[in-house]
Amino acid sequence: MQKHEIDLNSDMGESFGPWQIGDGADQHIMPLISSANIATGFHAGDPATMASSVGLAKASGVAVGAHPGYRDLVGFGRRTIQASVQELVQDTVYQIGALQAFLQLEGMSMQHVKPHGALYMAMASDEALSLAFLQAVQRLSPQLAVYCMAGSATHLAANQLGVRAIREFFADRDYAASGSIVFTRKMGRLSPEAVADKVLLACRDGLVDTVDGQRIPIEFDSVCIHSDTPGALELTRATRSRLQEAGITIRAPHRHHAA
Template identity: 55%
Template structure:
């Protein structure tokens, strides 16, 4: 069944001091998305950038999410780091709490938590770590959505525990037969029109073509793309225009869960 409404989420605030990774300005991207995953200082981000990005999201009515990663500025959080589950989860709690306070400062609330990069992929495949993460969320942010893939262990554990979840579809990443994305540290420049077609098909049919050439089912509530993908602004514009043309409403996760209170971002 075709989706009537969908969230668009993007990783934001990914810089440090004077350094910025994304070629697109966060302000331009913020006008096109409905939820922002805001870097929390370990893989990217710093207090002043977190504050500015949260303020920008609040001004645009964009759902605010913490985007905690491994403590890996040099590798941008895309390198797996070994550690005890308790240590890794404590890092997530620390980062999430910092972002939540910036949200409170600007009269907003924490909509979601989405782990970043290699940490996201490790949680997806590591049941013990996912359980520790979900238990920490239930103690510290029980109403916040966890963003994850439908096929991930994170999703299964969160559903079993009663933690709200949002399932993601990756616009700018390839899929394998398992239904998971093919992890990469570097993405070349993609064709915005092809990405828009991929997204519209997924919304219409809940299907996606894999790198092996198969079509597989995909279940999702939110479409993700990355601000550091080359040409991200053109991708965002093409996706949004295609979704609007199809009559698919765009709204933050909090409004997807409460459609009677939704304000469509046309």
């Protein structure tokens, strides 16, 4: 069944001081998306970058979510950190609070939380961690949604607690026949047309082609294009154009009509 509205999200503010991640194209990508996941300082980002990212989102009319990760600036949050559930939850609360302060300065509210990188993947397979994390998120702001993979432990925990789960479709990642993501350490440059075609197929028919040549059903509420993927700006432009040409509105989840 074709979607008439879809959220387009991207990870923003993933630079640190003078160092820029990816193409450094945040200011050009931001107006093209509907939801921004802003790095909160542990895997990337710093106070100045958070402040500028929030300001850019406000100017572009983009909804904002916190993008907390492991305390791993050197590894960009892609390395698993061995820590207790309590410590990891406290680390995420600290990061969410930092971004909430910058949003408050701009008179904005936070739409969602999306864990980053290795933390996202750890939570996807760890129900205890997901439950503890989402219980803390609920106490911080009951209205916050969580971005996650459909069928993941995070998704199941959100359903159990009554937290709104925004299921993601990854435009710039390959899918296996199992429906899981095929992660690679080094992303090559992707064809903007191929990515736009992939997203349109998913939005129009609820299908995705896998790396082994199968076509499987996929369920999702938001399309993610990572800003650190080479050529992310071109991928986002092509995808947005293809969706709009197909009559699909790009809109943040909190602005969708209630079901």
